[in-house]
Amino acid sequence: MDSDEEYVAAVDRDSSPEVFTDDEDLGGRRSRGKKSGSSGPAAADGGYSWEDRYKRPWDIVKDEDEAGQSLENVIQTMIENRKKKIMKNPTTPFQRGIIRTLIVIIDGSLTMLEKDLRPNRFAMTLQLLQEFIVEFFDQNPISQLGIVMMRNGVSNLVSEVNGLPQYHIDKLRLLRSRQHNRFEPKGDPLLQNSLEMARAMLKYNFGTNMDDNKNSKEVLILFGALFTSDPGDIHKTIDNLIKDEIKVKIIGLSAQVSICQQIANKTNNLSSRTTGANSSSGSNYSVIMNETHYRELLMDCVVPLPVAATEKRSTVGVPLIKMGFPLKVLPPISASNNTVNLDLPVLCACHPTNGSLESKDAVTIGAESSTSIIGYQCPQCRSRVCHLPTICPTCGLMLILSTHLARSYHHLVPLREYKEVPAADHYESTHCYGCLLKFPEAGGPDGPLRASSRYRCPTCARDFCIDCDVFVHETLHNCPGCESRSGK
Amino acid sequence: MPLQMRNGNESHFMDAIADRVVTDFGHPETFTDDPSLLTVILDLNPLGWYNIRNRTTVKEVTKSLIVFMNAHLSLNNSNRVAFLTASPSGARFLYPNTMSDQKDTANTLVNRGMYRQFRIVDETVLLELNNEFQAVAQTELTDYKSTVSGALSLALTYTHRMLTLDESISTTTASAISTSTNVASNSSAAGAGSTGASNLISMKSRILVVSPDDNDDIRYIPIMNSIFAAQKMKVSIDVVKLGSKDVSYLQQAADATNGVYLHVQNPEGLIQVLSTAYFIEPSLRPLVVLPTNSNVNYRASCFVTGKSIDLGFVCSVCLCIMSIIPDLGKCPTCQSEFDPNILSQLRRSPAVLPRKKRKVDPPNGTPAA
Ligand SMILES: [Zn+2]
Ligand SMILES: [Zn+2]
Ligand SMILES: [Zn+2]
Ligand SMILES: [Zn+2]
Ligand SMILES: [Zn+2]
Numbered sequence: 001m002d003s004d005e006e007y008v009a010a011v012d013r014d015s016s017p018e019v020f021t022d023d024e025d026l027g028g029r030r031s032r033g034k035k036s037g038s039s040g041p042a043a044a045d046g047g048y049s050w051e052d053r054y055k056r057p058w059d060i061v062k063d064e065d066e067a068g069q070s071l072e073n074v075i076q077t078m079i080e081n082r083k084k085k086i087m088k089n090p091t092t093p094f095q096r097g098i099i100r101t102l103i104v105i106i107d108g109s110l111t112m113l114e115k116d117l118r119p120n121r122f123a124m125t126l127q128l129l130q131e132f133i134v135e136f137f138d139q140n141p142i143s144q145l146g147i148v149m150m151r152n153g154v155s156n157l158v159s160e161v162n163g164l165p166q167y168h169i170d171k172l173r174l175l176r177s178r179q180h181n182r183f184e185p186k187g188d189p190l191l192q193n194s195l196e197m198a199r200a201m202l203k204y205n206f207g208t209n210m211d212d213n214k215n216s217k218e219v220l221i222l223f224g225a226l227f228t229s230d231p232g233d234i235h236k237t238i239d240n241l242i243k244d245e246i247k248v249k250i251i252g253l254s255a256q257v258s259i260c261q262q263i264a265n266k267t268n269n270l271s272s273r274t275t276g277a278n279s280s281s282g283s284n285y286s287v288i289m290n291e292t293h294y295r296e297l298l299m300d301c302v303v304p305l306p307v308a309a310t311e312k313r314s315t316v317g318v319p320l321i322k323m324g325f326p327l328k329v330l331p332p333i334s335a336s337n338n339t340v341n342l343d344l345p346v347l348c349a350c351h352p353t354n355g356s357l358e359s360k361d362a363v364t365i366g367a368e369s370s371t372s373i374i375g376y377q378c379p380q381c382r383s384r385v386c387h388l389p390t391i392c393p394t395c396g397l398m399l400i401l402s403t404h405l406a407r408s409y410h411h412l413v414p415l416r417e418y419k420e421v422p423a424a425d426h427y428e429s430t431h432c433y434g435c436l437l438k439f440p441e442a443g444g445p446d447g448p449l450r451a452s453s454r455y456r457c458p459t460c461a462r463d464f465c466i467d468c469d470v471f472v473h474e475t476l477h478n479c480p481g482c483e484s485r486s487g488k
Numbered sequence: 489m490p491l492q493m494r495n496g497n498e499s500h501f502m503d504a505i506a507d508r509v510v511t512d513f514g515h516p517e518t519f520t521d522d523p524s525l526l527t528v529i530l531d532l533n534p535l536g537w538y539n540i541r542n543r544t545t546v547k548e549v550t551k552s553l554i555v556f557m558n559a560h561l562s563l564n565n566s567n568r569v570a571f572l573t574a575s576p577s578g579a580r581f582l583y584p585n586t587m588s589d590q591k592d593t594a595n596t597l598v599n600r601g602m603y604r605q606f607r608i609v610d611e612t613v614l615l616e617l618n619n620e621f622q623a624v625a626q627t628e629l630t631d632y633k634s635t636v637s638g639a640l641s642l643a644l645t646y647t648h649r650m651l652t653l654d655e656s657i658s659t660t661t662a663s664a665i666s667t668s669t670n671v672a673s674n675s676s677a678a679g680a681g682s683t684g685a686s687n688l689i690s691m692k693s694r695i696l697v698v699s700p701d702d703n704d705d706i707r708y709i710p711i712m713n714s715i716f717a718a719q720k721m722k723v724s725i726d727v728v729k730l731g732s733k734d735v736s737y738l739q740q741a742a743d744a745t746n747g748v749y750l751h752v753q754n755p756e757g758l759i760q761v762l763s764t765a766y767f768i769e770p771s772l773r774p775l776v777v778l779p780t781n782s783n784v785n786y787r788a789s790c791f792v793t794g795k796s797i798d799l800g801f802v803c804s805v806c807l808c809i810m811s812i813i814p815d816l817g818k819c820p821t822c823q824s825e826f827d828p829n830i831l832s833q834l835r836r837s838p839a840v841l842p843r844k845k846r847k848v849d850p851p852n853g854t855p856a857a
Contacts, residue, residue, distance in 0.1 A: 138720070142807075319804045320813065320826045322834060325797070328743065328784035376786075379798040397799075402788030403719075403744050405807045406712030413709065431586040434645030438586075464645075471648045472641075476717040478710045480645050484579035484638030486627065 100143040100216045100304060101161060102136070103198035104129065107224040108151030111254065112185035114224070117291055121224050121253055122185045124291065126176045128298050129222070130169055135302045137165040141404040146201050147171065148194050152187030153229060155194040161201050163390070191259070192230035192237050195219065195248070199237075202246055217246045219267075220301050223260060224253040234259065241267050251297050252287040261285050324397045326376035329384065348375055349383040349393045410477035418455035418469050427463075429454060434468035434480045457481050523566035524692040524769060525650050527643040528553055531636055532575035532624060536700035540730055544755035549698060549730070552759040554613060556696075558606045559763060568691075570646055571613050572639045577623040579638035581646070582616035583609055634701055637710035640725075640741075644717050647693045651721065692770045693723045694747070699738065700730040704796055708789045711737050718745045724773065726766050730755055736785040736796060743784045746773050750781055792820055801834065 106129065112122035129147075136145060145168060146161035159171040175183055202217045219241075228234070241248060241263075248267040250260045264285035288294040375384040381395040388401050421427070425442050432439065439453055454463040462481030464472065472479060530546075530553065537546055557569045571583040602610070695718065718725055724747040727738045734751055742749035748768065752761055765779040787796040790811035797811045806822040813834055817826050 318819070318824045318826060319830050320819075320834060321802045321804055322799070323802045323809075324799050325786050325788045327798070328786055401740075401744075401786050402809070403712060403715060403740055403786070405788065405802065405809065406709065406716065409709050409807070410713060434642060435649035436581060436584055436586055436646060437649060467649060467652070468645045471645060475648075475720060476641060476644055477713045478637065478641045478717075480638060480641035482638075483641045483707070483710050484635055486576050486578050486632060486635055 100140050100218060101145070101202055102143065102218045102220060102301075103146045103148060103161070103201055104132075105148045105150060105155075105194045105198060105219060105221045105223075106158070107189050107222055107253070108149040108156070108183070108185045109187055109189040109225050110185055111189075111225040114254070117253070117294070123176070124294070125222055125224075125253075126172055128295055130172050131295075132298050132302065133165050133168050133172070135299060137163075139302050140304060142400060146198075148197050148201075149175075149183075150189040150191070150194045151183070151185065153190055155190065155197045157197070188227070188229040189223070189225045190230050191221070191223075191228040191263070192232060192234045194221075195234075195237050195241060195263075199240060199244060199246060202244070216304070217244065219246055219248045221248065221250045221260070222253065222298075223250055223257070226255055226257055228259065234263075238263055238266050248284070249301055250285045251294070251301075252285065253294070254287070256285070256287050321398060324379045324392070324399050325402050326378055326385075326388070326399050329375045329377055348386040415473055415477055415479060416458055417473070418457050418464060421452040421454040421456050421463060423450060423452050427452060427454060429463035432465040432468055433462040434464050434472065437465050437467075439463070439465070460485060522692050522771070523564055523568065524560070524694070525568045525570065525647060526557065526560045527570040527572065527647060527693070527695045528557065529572045529574060529636065529639045529643060529695060529697045531634065531639075531697065531699035531701055532573050532620065533632075533634060533699070533701040533703075534576065534624065534629060536702065536731055539702070539732070540700050540755070544730065544758070549755065549758060550613075550617060552762055553698065554610050555759055556762040556766070557609060557613075559767075561605055561609065562603075568650065569609060570643065571609075572643055573617070573620050574635040574639035575620060575624050575627075576629055576632045576635075577620070577627045579635040579642055580620075581642065582620065583612045585612050585616055634703065634706050636697065636699065636701075637707045637714060640695070640697075640714040640718075641710065643695050644714060644721070644723070647695070647721065647723055651691050651693060693721075694726060694770050695723060696726045696728065696766060697738065697741070698728045698730070699735070702731045702733050702735065704735055704737065704789075706737055708737070711741070715741045715744050722770075724748075724770055728752055728758070728761070728766070734782055734785070736787050739782070739784045740786060743786075746778070748778050748780070749784070750779060 106125055108122065112120065112125070114121050117124040133145065136143070142163065144161050144163045145159075147158035147168060149156045149158050158175060159168045162168065198219045202219075246267060248263050250264050252260060268284045286297050288297060375386055376388055376399065377384055378392045378395065378397060378399055380397045381392060383392060383394040385392065385399060388399055388404070391398050427439065427442055430439060430441075431437065453465065455466060455469040456463050457479050460479060460481035462479075464481075468480075530550070532546065553571075557571070560569060561567050569583065570581065572579060572581050715725070718741075723745065725741045725745045726747040727742045727749045729735060729738060729749065729751045739749050741747065748765055750761065750765055752758060768776060768778070785798075787798050788800065788809045789796050790800060791808045792810050792812065792814070795811055797809070801810045801813055802808070803810070803819040803822060803824065803826075805824045806819060808819065808821040810820070813831060814820055814826075817828060817831055818824070819826065
């Protein structure tokens, strides 16, 4: 094992005492994963969570009283923060390799019991991961995900590669509910086995009939330990990962580890060894500072990786995928006969082993009585499958709901930002166009307003309140004003 | 350390994982008397209404809708309604109405003795509907594309406000504080698994779309965005489809949001249908088999020809849908070049898999079945 040969130069801004852990044969140093720009409010005033002063909620309120008219300021900053959150969505159309397969490797080793994240690292990781999954499938509608856990010197499969968010969430929930007895973090982590397992899982993404290089293959490691106990040479594994074009991203929970940096750099085509601090905005290896930072780093992984310019030229072109949009076949209920019979058995092509011994580990999700007899019919071969998106088990056609595809169209045509209306003595609009909320009037008893509270769409010139602004840009992705106009 | 993957230990693990946690399923939250918001969208497409003039009129349908809204209001004192129209003059709110909120003057449209809440709603809707007709009369009808997407967007922004904001706060500044503090307290609590916004009042919500329009030619992306947003907010979109045929985008809207889609061919009995099939409260939806009378067609619309298709080609960069392989080998939307190998593979007509060589198989004889 040679991962301990080099240390990454630690960037320690506030000269805190160096933490030097000597676990087994590997040392690690804390280094600040300095991320310019994207640091949230907590990261800005905080640092490591263990360096923080204890904050009481009423302290924040006290500050307001001292600084005269600061209530206004506080509100202003709150509003600005929300605006900033919107800005994070790039307004320029951006091409992304949207079909992704991601394997999340979580650390289940003893170090995950540390309580620097509350209640402990493991519980927090599972909690955040659950949010991550929801967000991931939101933004990457036809992508798939799988989860592997490294625990006690073994890599365990938590959930198979699958496109159903609920499946993964249920698996994680099970893991969470048993984290205190059977799946309590234990033993050592091992990166090599887990990476090999992830590699094997990624090999069969989107069925075997698809070419390997058609979609983006990614691994995300949430690594709590400062060492790895591998059975063989991890550098061979890294070489294999590079060969398979698998990109690895790592989020460290305690300190920077040289081998992680190497894995992240090499698999992401970064030839020069850059430290976590100065690698570009989409840093592939970062170490968390506190809970908020952890959440932020994790949520950064939701955004699809940009298709790098160099990468696009090297490959011949992007794949064109044939897809089917199936018919949803509903159970036959006729209103004419009074007794509605729902127990008609229907076979599906995707679960031929249902009820047999092998199907024991397949957790049946969504087992409500009504959905189990609803099927989707492949438009090409008319086989029936029971959930989407999937690959038709009979003819290999990719089956998808058109609504799944549509989820990502807002990446394509981002909505223009609303502009704040400057404060004035008179406004044309009295109510928010979207939600009919009454705007504050200009001629109030306190004289003119400091801020107009109106945000105007540059295309249709309708005014919206801040809540609608955020909602429209983050959730709806349609401008209600523009859509409400007739004609083109 | 032994290299141990996908073997005994793991299957042991999987067994444990596979055990069902009883509390995971089948416990819809306790039934409370949460107020509920009903947003009605009436599609005033002139052509659509003209086509069904022998069966029903806007007037008849509006009557039924008003009865339906009143019934909804009478269920719970805090229930709310909103009424929107999508017409050639644009989509807009008829109720609540920002103009006529104040004037509660003498009005003879509705019986004065009526329960006040009913009267306010009914009067406003009828008055504004008249105004809307006049506006439509003055609008040119050339090149009209349905504004249902706009009405849906408006319904969702309004619903968003009703779901998340406390009613009593009436100015934007104040509401900004309240939501910001909500967000702050949410993130500091950091537990309990709550990913949704914390509701001050827990309101339920659904949208009812009434449309006579048979045209599938719609603004595809905005409609899809609205469906997706409604899905995320857990707002059901119910659809009453008048007219002569099913429209797949409305079917999809209802199906994706756990809503009711019915093609009502005999609109004379509309009030009967409304008060039965469409009266299922959102909280009850998981428990009942929703009424339906058609299979849902999940056809997508081709970006190039605008036709709706069930088998197509999708660009893997931008996910735009094409019914044909573009001649230039380039995505018409994002301009990325397609992989020529894959193109030729796809162009090759019916891909017949090479027969696996088996010794027993006669080379070209009839299969020994
Ligand atoms: Zn099945
Ligand atoms: Zn098929
Ligand atoms: Zn608003
Ligand atoms: Zn606009
Ligand atoms: Zn494209």
